[in-house]
Amino acid sequence: MISPNKREEPLVYELSRPGRRGIQFPDPDVPRTKLPSSLLREDLNLPEITQLDAVRHFQRLSQLNHSIDSGFYPLGSCTMKYNPRVNEDAARIPGFLYTHPLQDTNTVQGSLALMHELQEWLKEIGGFAGVSLQPAAGAHGELSGILMIRAYHLARGDKGRRKILIPDSAHGTNPASTTMSGLELIELPSDKRGNVDVKVLRSACSENVAGLMITNPNTLGLFEEHIEEVVDIVHDCGGLIYGDGANMNALTGIVRPGDLGFDVMHYNLHKTFSTPHGGGGPGSGPVGVSERLMDFLPDPLVTIIEDSDEDEPPLYGFKTPPKTIGRMKAFNGQFGTLVRAYAYIRAHGGDGLRGNAEHAVLNANYLLSKVRDAYHLPFERTCLHEFVIEGRWRDVPNVHALDISKRLMDYGFHPPTNYFPLIVKEALMIEPTETESRETLDAFADALLEIAAAAHNNPDELRTAPQTTPVGRIDEVRAARNLVLCCHTQYPSNPDPSADPES
């Protein structure tokens, strides 16, 4: 019986006993060199546990998580679809796993061929002239893209362009990336149908505008109804278009952002191309660009140094774009993630990717059709891969989106993204993805309907949820007020024997 003031699983430091060990290394097979004693540390406060302790500890911890593998995970804008296991095996082939990033390029032609092929495929999928695989995540791709837009204007002597236009429905990373690039944000309101307000856009455009950052379909799951007009307005004033590719899973094989006139876009390989999200990462955020930004791409690109002939494959190497914004990270992008994305695209082909987008959209619209009578839908339109409903009812003001989210956990589902986008009150953003079956969608819809009914009949059932999770509702305010970010005050390496560890 676990007492209420014990952790569900002890901290690894609590399992530690002096002298236990999890692994042994061989004795040195070379003469020992005298250690520089003044430079040595006295103590190192790491746990001392056995391998079995470690296996049980991390196995138990893993079991406290919800994951795609455990159940439905309709976290909007995150594209939590099935992560094929073969891609894990592919990334762990020794020839990929044990190559050093600074090896002579002649000795890593397989890795470079893969990267080059993936660059070409991403160009084709997005309709772009060039792709860099360097950025490590979506936000990192955004920073690369905005820095490229900035560098493009500066290279033309157009120094006054310092404003980036961003719709109010955008992910928070868009304004944050803009600030990091040293540019300034102008926020654009959405119109009554969830689009960029074209009138406002037109009046905001000037010779000070560097570009527009746009997510399409946007975070409401809605395709911009005036996208071509929006692109023309910005281009006509001399600005460029940045596409946030977070929602590309709705568009693969449906429309290419480059064909719509986008100048730069990042791909989220961990979303659209299903590389595992890993409890927060790694992601991968390659950027695609139109012809005019090619020279500004992050350094380096993979290129063909010598073309293939009859017997020999081409020789691959790196090149630095002539006006590059520079390196975004050390070494060569999130290579292991690139292998997984390559395997995923290779398995699907063009028609398969289109099928993914179509069924992601079918699943979202089907789910929406089942819940729309019980929840308020702020924009009455056909959605693409995700949709946003309001988690509130006028007649039960004390029930919030958070309560609905927590109650969904009791049904075994991960909650949707909540309280985002900010332009919808009490937002619940639901992205089912294409790999979920009709039965799963039906079960989730039933849960949402039951919760809507309970919100009116038995609201306490929502406000006290979750009841079935490893821990009950968590006091997040306390975490911030009473900051405990490290356990060493509780578990010092050399505890004072007179101190009571429980106090």
Added chain:
Amino acid sequence: MNYLPHTTEDRNDMLAACGVEDISDFFAIIPEKKRFPTLDLPEPLSEMEVLRELKELAESNADAEHHPCFLGAGAYHHYVPALVNHMLLRGEFLTAYTPYQPEVSQGTLQTMFEYQSMICALTGMEVANASHYDGATSAAEAVIMALKHFRGHRTKIVLSPTLHPQYSQVIYTYTQGMGIKTLAVNEPPDELDNLNTHIDEQTALVIMQYPNFLGELEDIENVAKASHDNGALLCVVTNPIAMGMLKPPGEYGADIVVGEGQPLGIPMSYGGPYLGFFATRQKLVRQMSGRLVGETLDVNGKPSYALTLTPREQHIRRDKATSNICTNQGLMATAAAIYLSVLGKQGLREVAELCFHKAHYASDCIDTLPGYSVRRERPFFLEFVLRCPAPVSEINAILFDDYGIIGGYDLGQDHDDLKNHMLLAVTEMNTRDDIDALVEALGAIK
């Protein structure tokens, strides 16, 4: 091969429920001329064919399991205990995302809390975040943090000449729009002490590396004093394996300690995914970027974990956030937490000492070869600088072609003064036989 569950009957029923005849009708909103492009991609393959194709590509690489590898320079071939990968493949770690909903994410959250605690222990610091993309971007985030700390009153950054050159490049990329002065001290590496003369009252941050890019152990205390005398912050980039034996930068007065966490149980994987670790002082925590996990209680008083200080972050603060970072390197931080738990206090020290002894054995042997000499101005950890009798690229080509050895890093590509200088790394993975083979091969190249 796709992963769709829809039967024809499912699809028809679902379309009917949506009031739509054909699945393509959902896309009527998309400009017609641009709708449904034919993608020129290769034909789809089955799972077994995909794997076969990738194996062929991988087999055309030369890897460190089949070739003794003496290349380091920021990424290292270390032993990863078998259970690390087994635990990472637990679907509950692998296929979860950022733990926004703590009640169903305690596994990830507690693992991150333990990771943060272990990074604090390694570095001698008080708080650590849940990761950045890699060591270089961690260093760039340290710059942004220092600028925020001084609220625009200090705009100069001083970079040590022995900082990893790619780290300096990433810092330049990140800060190119910020209107600050980044000074990469371009002194010959023998005159490192001149670093201090560049630190002044405009300096927000000084960044040095320990062990430095050349593998050497510089005097942190001296730079810390010069930094603090001028009111500047000091960031030290470190190697986490070295922390198994060396006194950590936190004990010398560093304000920020960052580095590449790849050596902590993460394979080299041709450059990523890696792990940027980031640690600092409690008093600076509100200027720190990245996810942070804190301990709290649930409604029943049970100790539990949640993301905290989120008002620093982009999803709350938007353009005023400390950084734009969202997705981080969660699974790699998990790998590091498992690695450090299994190695523990003794194991990490053993690995560090193995690297130290082997690197010194290698350097002593090579130093006796005619035409070669080892730089010995400072103590070093697992990497050292070798002056060679011929261009490094030529030597490396012979080492690989004739002996199957992956040689060291060519320092001449970054420092003109270091033409014909090779940076060699030796880890616990290099046996005495590997080292002896390297020595013999070098001895034969003149």
